[in-house]
Amino acid sequence: MFKKNASSMDRIARIVIAAICIYLGFIDSSIIGDQLLAIALGVFGVVNLFVAFSGFCPVYALAGISTCKAPKE
Amino acid sequence: MNVRKRLVTAFVLVALFVLVLFGLVAHRAALDANNVQELVLLEQVVTTEVKTHLTALPKTISLEQIRGLLPHSESPEFVFFATDHKNIIMNQRGSQAVLDELTATFPLKEVLDSPSHNGNITTEQYAFSWAKSALPALPYTLVLIHRKDPELPTFSVTLAKRLAILAFVITWLAIWIALIASKRIVATIDGQNAALHHQALHDKLTDLPNRYHFTSELDALIAGKRALTLFIIDLNNLRDINDTLGHTAGDQMLRLASQRILALLPAGAIASRFGGDEFAVTVHIGSDDEIAQLATRLNQAINQAYAINGLEIMTHASIGAALYPNDAEDAATLIKRAETAMYHAKQQRLAFQQYDSEIDPYSVQRLALMAEMRHAIEDNQLVAFYQPKIDLQTLKTTSVETLVRWKHPTRGMIPPNDFIYLAEKSDLIGKLTLWVLEESLRQCRRWQDQGIHISVAVNLSARNLYDQHLAEQVDRLLKKWAIPAEQLKLEITESVIMADPEAALATLNRLHAMGIKLSVDDFGTGYSSLSYLKRLPVSEIKIDRSFIMDMLKNESDSVIVKSTIDLAHNMGCIVVAEGIEDEPTLHHLIKLGCDMAQGYFISRPVAGADLTPWLSDSRWAA
Numbered sequence: 001m002f003k004k005n006a007s008s009m010d011r012i013a014r015i016v017i018a019a020i021c022i023y024l025g026f027i028d029s030s031i032i033g034d035q036l037l038a039i040a041l042g043v044f045g046v047v048n049l050f051v052a053f054s055g056f057c058p059v060y061a062l063a064g065i066s067t068c069k070a071p072k073e
Numbered sequence: 074m075n076v077r078k079r080l081v082t083a084f085v086l087v088a089l090f091v092l093v094l095f096g097l098v099a100h101r102a103a104l105d106a107n108n109v110q111e112l113v114l115l116e117q118v119v120t121t122e123v124k125t126h127l128t129a130l131p132k133t134i135s136l137e138q139i140r141g142l143l144p145h146s147e148s149p150e151f152v153f154f155a156t157d158h159k160n161i162i163m164n165q166r167g168s169q170a171v172l173d174e175l176t177a178t179f180p181l182k183e184v185l186d187s188p189s190h191n192g193n194i195t196t197e198q199y200a201f202s203w204a205k206s207a208l209p210a211l212p213y214t215l216v217l218i219h220r221k222d223p224e225l226p227t228f229s230v231t232l233a234k235r236l237a238i239l240a241f242v243i244t245w246l247a248i249w250i251a252l253i254a255s256k257r258i259v260a261t262i263d264g265q266n267a268a269l270h271h272q273a274l275h276d277k278l279t280d281l282p283n284r285y286h287f288t289s290e291l292d293a294l295i296a297g298k299r300a301l302t303l304f305i306i307d308l309n310n311l312r313d314i315n316d317t318l319g320h321t322a323g324d325q326m327l328r329l330a331s332q333r334i335l336a337l338l339p340a341g342a343i344a345s346r347f348g349g350d351e352f353a354v355t356v357h358i359g360s361d362d363e364i365a366q367l368a369t370r371l372n373q374a375i376n377q378a379y380a381i382n383g384l385e386i387m388t389h390a391s392i393g394a395a396l397y398p399n400d401a402e403d404a405a406t407l408i409k410r411a412e413t414a415m416y417h418a419k420q421q422r423l424a425f426q427q428y429d430s431e432i433d434p435y436s437v438q439r440l441a442l443m444a445e446m447r448h449a450i451e452d453n454q455l456v457a458f459y460q461p462k463i464d465l466q467t468l469k470t471t472s473v474e475t476l477v478r479w480k481h482p483t484r485g486m487i488p489p490n491d492f493i494y495l496a497e498k499s500d501l502i503g504k505l506t507l508w509v510l511e512e513s514l515r516q517c518r519r520w521q522d523q524g525i526h527i528s529v530a531v532n533l534s535a536r537n538l539y540d541q542h543l544a545e546q547v548d549r550l551l552k553k554w555a556i557p558a559e560q561l562k563l564e565i566t567e568s569v570i571m572a573d574p575e576a577a578l579a580t581l582n583r584l585h586a587m588g589i590k591l592s593v594d595d596f597g598t599g600y601s602s603l604s605y606l607k608r609l610p611v612s613e614i615k616i617d618r619s620f621i622m623d624m625l626k627n628e629s630d631s632v633i634v635k636s637t638i639d640l641a642h643n644m645g646c647i648v649v650a651e652g653i654e655d656e657p658t659l660h661h662l663i664k665l666g667c668d669m670a671q672g673y674f675i676s677r678p679v680a681g682a683d684l685t686p687w688l689s690d691s692r693w694a695a
Contacts, residue, residue: 024238034235040242063252064260 004055005066014052021045076262077255084251085244092243096236103232108202111219112191115204119190119217122153123206130211136162139213150220155213158185175218185214276346278324279331287345287353291404294343295397300359303407305393305415306334306371311350314386322381326388329381333374337367351415353408359396361427368392368425391419395428443495449479450504456480457512458678462530462649462671463693465663470688470695472562474530474671475513476678477505493534502536507546514554514561516681521556525688525695530562530592535569539576544583551587558588562613566594574605585610592649597637607644614641618652621672625657635665642666 006014024032025042032038051057060066122144130139139155143164152175154163161176178196184203191204202219274286282290294301308330315323327350334344334352342356354371358364371392378385393415401407410428418426430436449455459473479487496502513529520527537543551558563584570577570593581591592613593606597620616637624630634650641648650662653672662670675693676684688695 032235032238033231037235037238037242041238044242044245059249059252063256065252065256 003061005060005068006051006055006057007067010057010067011052011055014048018045018048018052021048077259080255080258081248081251084254085247088244088247088251089240092240096240099236100232108193111202112193112204115202115217115219116191116206119204119206119215122217123208123215127208127215130208132210134211136160136213139208140164143215151217152220153215153217155208155215156181156185157213179218184216276348279328279346281331281335281352282343282345284345284347284353287343287347287355288404288408290343291355291407294355294357295402295404295407299357301355301357301397302359302364302367303395303397303411304354304356304368304371305347305408305411306352306354306375307391307393307415307419308350308352308375308388309391309419310388314388318382318384318386322386325381326379326386329379330375330388333377334371337370337374353411364394364396364427365425368394372424389424391415391423392425393418393428394425400428439495442492443499445481446479446492446495446499446501449481450501450508454480454482455505455508455512457509457516457681459513459516459529459681459684460671460678461527461676461684461688461693462669463675465659465667465670468693470527470693471669472528472530473684474564474678475509475516475532477509497534497536502534503540506531506533506537506543507550510547510550511554514550514556517556517560518554519681520685520688523685525685527688527695528560528562528590530564532564532566532594533569535573538565538569538580539573540580543580544587547584547589548587559590562590562592564592564594564615567596567598570605570609574609578609581610597633612646613649614646615649615651615671616667618672621650621652621658621662622654625661631661631665634662634667638666 021041022045025038025040025045029035029038029042032041126142126144127139130142136155136157140162141164143153143155143162145164152163154161154175156162161181163175178198179201180194180196183194184192184205187205190206191202194201194203200221202221203216205214205216207214274282276283291303308326311323311326314326327346331344331346331352334354338344338354339356342354345353347353356367358367372390375388375390378387380386393411393413395401395407395410395414397407400410410433413433414426414428417432418424426432430438433439456478458476458478460476461470462472462474463469464471477489477493479489479492481487493502493505496505510531513531517527517529533543547561547563551561565577565581570581585591590613591609591611592615593609593611594615595617596614597617614637616634620630620634620637624634638648647668649669649671650667651671653659653662653670653674655674658672659670659674676687676691679687
């Protein structure tokens, strides 16, 4: 149903971003110091984590793009 | 995609710009708020200090004595001091060096003169916030200053950090929105472009590809090197339908016809409307059987009645076909060839015609022949042949018909059917007719001089009838060879007269007025309107050979001949039968009351010199 649209490089980059965001958002939010901002960042991290593991990015799907290699004709 | 990248870049740039602006404003607002709060705090500290520690002091207390009462400051940045507006004293903890530096750089007078209880002052080295309070009943003032380092305050660092994270999240969101929005925008634009593109390449009425689009598609198919057949389909009476029932009816018929055509086509075939009543179809078939079959099915489909406005309307199609690669190797030529075939079908009232260079007036051989014909007249390659016509009462020759042959240097003798129409297509027909006229009159004069008194008949073509100088030219030649006008007969085929009866009538009237006899050739093959025929100044009707040749075998032909003879006689014309090939036919014609006869049984067409002895010695001698 969900066609994969994120390449492995894309997914690796998202794991890194997700890790940083979740750490700053939920694990050690004192660095940011603002609860609201920390939660926003954390949620953002979770979204990226989902993309990293599923290989499907809803925004890519809506925008009609894919970082996967186009299948050869 | 290019548009899209630009859109995304623009979105992100705008987002970043707004973010920077927001950051700046937020920073400034926060700084201001921070400052005001600090001043209030400083003032609170000073007034509390004065109220708690420095009230009810003796009036005699000196500035020096107050020093011991000043509160201790924890930070070197916060300094309390008392002043009598001339001297400054700090509490004991403050070193003299600090005091000296302070008195040197702090604009004390400005602070003391200020009507406000607090404020900010910026000097070259420091930024100060201050608050002051007068000691009750004493000429001294207590001042608290906060000397700020030019380094970024921790407050700003916190603010900047939050702004940066916010910027990161907002930028990321902006990119998301930019990607999605740009997709929507590009999709809308693409949709509109596609609609325009479709409109430019398709016929509005039938939604079939238009001629331009079809030609490029055909080019692409031809590039694939597979054999294909191009059909051109023409609906024959669309104009009548438009004229009588209106254009909506015509349009509706075209739409229905296009649907019928499409329904018959195999996969991979392309249909197009070339405009007007012309359709084109290209199919990957190559065998004559398949082509003929498809043409038949197309014809049957199109020729079925159309129910329009509650009426049953009929049309019939003329279909022409040309094959790639047999007939042409490029799209433009292929279309031209198929159209040639279609026009031929239309002219001949055929349902279908496949292209053949024989029917193409513009095929290479024909064009070459047309070029050579220009020289044929000057180089005397034309030869006049004469075929006698006999009177069926006396059985004597009274007239000859001149027929032209082309003695081609390499192709041998070319019969008139193969080159006359080429002359008609070029401007040579006028010259050719004059040549034949002159040759006939010259021969006629020669026979006259030899005592043979017969008339000559010359064929005119359609183009001759539209030539306004024809009558003058004929007159000049008659005078030149001293032949009386009555001895010249001009023959015009029935179809030529009927093509444009009014124009023909004008020329024919002038010729008739000169005394020249006029004859209708090939009678029975065209679609003569008797009412027109009645108005023409003709004195002779020649029944087409097709009726005469089968007359004895075919009863209906005999009836036609008989009726034609009666009709002609009633109109005051004499009747000539062409194509007599045997004696029984001749006798039958005499019985039917025919006036004159011409044919191989009497004599083939022969050269003038050869006919002269025949005219005096044969059974049909003049």
